[in-house]
Amino acid sequence: MNSIIITGGAGFIGSHLVRLLVNTYPEILFINFDKLTYAGNLANLTDIENAPNYRFIKGDIVEEESVMSAFETYRFDGVFHLAAESHVDRSIVNPKEFIMTNIVGTVNLLNTARHFWNGHYEGKRFYHVSTDEVYGSLGDEGKFLETTPYDPRSPYSASKASSDHLVRAYYHTYGLPVVISNCSNNYGPNQFPEKLIPLIINNIRHQKPLPVYGKGLNVRDWLYVGDHARAIDLIYREGRIGQTYNIGGSNERQNIDIVRTLCRIMDRKLGRKDGESEKLITFVTDRAGHDFRYAIDSSKLQNELCWKPEVKFDEGFEKTVDWYLANQKWLDEVTSGDYLSYYEKMYKGR
Ligand code: NAD
Ligand code: DAU
Numbered sequence: 432m433n434s435i436i437i438t439g440g441a442g443f444i445g446s447h448l449v450r451l452l453v454n455t456y457p458e459i460l461f462i463n464f465d466k467l468t469y470a471g472n473l474a475n476l477t478d479i480e481n482a483p484n485y486r487f488i489k490g491d492i493v494e495e496e497s498v499m500s501a502f503e504t505y506r507f508d509g510v511f512h513l514a515a516e517s518h519v520d521r522s523i524v525n526p527k528e529f530i531m532t533n534i535v536g537t538v539n540l541l542n543t544a545r546h547f548w549n550g551h552y553e554g555k556r557f558y559h560v561s562t563d564e565v566y567g568s569l570g571d572e573g574k575f576l577e578t579t580p581y582d583p584r585s586p587y588s589a590s591k592a593s594s595d596h597l598v599r600a601y602y603h604t605y606g607l608p609v610v611i612s613n614c615s616n617n618y619g620p621n622q623f624p625e626k627l628i629p630l631i632i633n634n635i636r637h638q639k640p641l642p643v644y645g646k647g648l649n650v651r652d653w654l655y656v657g658d659h660a661r662a663i664d665l666i667y668r669e670g671r672i673g674q675t676y677n678i679g680g681s682n683e684r685q686n687i688d689i690v691r692t693l694c695r696i697m698d699r700k701l702g703r704k705d706g707e708s709e710k711l712i713t714f715v716t717d718r719a720g721h722d723f724r725y726a727i728d729s730s731k732l733q734n735e736l737c738w739k740p741e742v743k744f745d746e747g748f749e750k751t752v753d754w755y756l757a758n759q760k761w762l763d764e765v766t767s768g769d770y771l772s773y774y775e776k777m778y779k780g781r
């Protein structure tokens with residue numbers, strides 16, 4: 432049986448990808464290798480946890496021996512690398528953790544794959560999941576292409592840019608069969624409520640202030656998480672070795688529009704008066720170095736591999752709100768304990 436390691440499979444995007452792969456390829460054994468940080472949650476995967484082609488290993492990619500030992504046991508044919516510290520605000524407070532996981536952790540995986548594959552690259556693939564933030568910040572015009580020069584501006588995006596460069600370096604220097612994708616902002620079920628959309632949903636639910644950074648005019652290009660998972664599966668199978676593919680939703684929205692839309696949907700679903708939640712909107716001190724706009728040109732992926740987003744924004748938004756309302760226990764569990772002190776620290780006096 433072929434086996435594939437997925438790092439960060441208990442996180443937001445990772446759990447959607449694991450489910451898709453485990454259900455689609457019963458003949459392949461998938462090993463979810465995850466440290467279970469605050470962002471990793473096995474409750475995201477209860478529906479497939481007993482599948483015969485799925486195993487979980489609690490492990491840290493920063494510890495090279497743990498990665499080595501997983502490779503030793505399972506002799507992986509492929510790697511989907513998603514494990515990362517992923518939240519920009521946290522990277523501003525504590526950059527070093529981002530350097531360790533996102534850069535050192537990636538090098539450990541690259542070295543281990545290189546060691547075990549030992550130049551026999553037939554049928555092997557190392558897929559690195561990255562972000563559009565490596566390209567920096569756009570003004571009102573233009574979109575990121577795969578050829579856009581890197582210009583990361585937060586410790587998070589700088590650490591992801593660094594890992595992308597290293598992955599490419601292992602391709603050019605050692606011939607490691609790599610492929611990279613850089614995706615725009617994802618939304619959907621199971622996203623940790625430190626990120627804009629689930630944070631706003633949770634605060635509306637509790638009638639707490641809705642913190643909007645600056646004037647709320649920054650723009651993000653939103654993609655439903657299931658569409659990202661499909662793209663990753665496709666690129667892994669059919670993408671060209673050594674290539675990079677941009678993935679995006681072609682769905683640009685200002686933050687303030689996202690927040691107002693959520694207010695309207697939630698008022699309707701919770702039976703509140705129209706306009707009630709909008710009163711909670713609070714403009715707070717801007718994020719340091721806040722990138723103004725991201726927009727992805729994904730025509731390479733669309734033309735070469737015939738991928739396109741399937742979930743329309745309105746439909747995806749409704750689905751997402753419905754999921755959080757139907758999974759209040761999940762939300763309550765992840766917003767207790769550590770989350771409360773994180774929230775206090777991040778938003779107090781802002
Ligand atoms: P997430 O924070 O929800 O999940 C990250 C997962 O990685 C968690 O399960 C966590 O436990 C695990 N992890 C963290 N450090 C680890 C370590 N040292 N060893 C092993 N596991 C570790 O992140 P996400 O939003 O699902 O993002 C996944 C990947 O996709 C990241 O590489 C991120 O940079 C990239 N990405 C995210 C988005 C987005 O909008 N969320 C967009 C583009 C790219
Ligand atoms: O573009 C891809 C990236 O998208 C991923 O690589 C990151 O892992 C992911 O976290 C996301 O980064 P952003 O910084 O764009 O996402 P976040 O949800 O943190 O913020 C979205 C926008 O909303 C951003 O302009 C900041 C703003 N914001 C965010 C929070 C948490 C607010 O106005 N208020 C908030 O409380």
